[in-house]
Amino acid sequence: MGCWLVTGCSTGIGREIARAALESGNNVVVTARRIESVQDLADEFGNRALAIALDVTDKDLIADAVAAADATFGGVDVLVNNAGNGYLSAVEEGEDAKVRLLFDTNYFGVVDTIKAVLPSMRERGAGHIINISSMTGLVANPPNAYYSSTKFALEALTEALAQEVKPLGIKVTAIEPGAFRTDWAKRSMWESSTPIGDYDDSVGSRKTLIKDFADHLPGDPRKVAEAVLMVTKLEDPPLRLLLGRDVLKAVRDKLAAFSASIDEWEAVTKNVNFPS
DSSP, X not given: OOEEEESOOSSHHHHHHHHHHHHTTOEEEEEESSGGGTHHHHXXXXXXXXXXXXXXXXXXXXXXXXXXXXXXXXXXXXXEEOOOOEEEBOTTTOOHHHHHHHHIIIIIHHHHHHHHHHHHHHHHTOEEEEEEOOGGGTSOOTTBHHHHHHHHHHHHHHHHHHHHHGGGTEEEEEEEXXXXXXXXXXXXXXXXXXXXXXXXXXIIHHHHHHHHTGGGOSBOHHHHHHHHHHHHTOSSOOSEEEESHHHHHHHHHXXXXXXXXXXXXXXXXXXXXXXX
């Protein structure tokens, strides 16, 4: 069995992934900003679980976590980038400091963690990087414009990285959950403190809907963990894996609308080139 490093394990999907990997016999570096929130996993699974305090916006803490994985378990075989926050806001309502911190956590934190594990993976010619993206990384709607932007960026990173490292024996997969019953819409959710009344009926109503239904969402986080575990066992894993009927419908609807728009405007699209 290999060594996993999972970020954001205090609750929800990250915690379920860490638990599933441990129950399957893997060694896991279990991380969260507050180490006490994951210490119970280390207590339960003994020397196969290493609890580490990790804030992915801190490069030194990332380096420490990877060094601990190397020293304790011989290196990271599977990296799961799960840590992140949500942010409910109309574009105009967005607060610069919060938006930049959102990108530091959801995107640049992933970049820095990937860069920390790649040297060892390249040396061994093996490894699997799992990026927990989102339905909103494929389909953007209010009030998730900024959150979606971080996940759209993560999708691009994943797609290009997969091509870069495949010749080196390293696999890369983006997991795209729909609406799952986690703390994403509660403890892990930020919200603009400068709402604008003109958006109350559109963006504001959707903010309320997301918060009201946080405890009633259809997705089971444990099943995400089981899907991630399955993907890591595949010789040829998918680049993207949609999880949930809602994301499946949303993406198919978007592709159909996009395809129709391409066909409708095809003549204009082609007309901008010099004559051949």
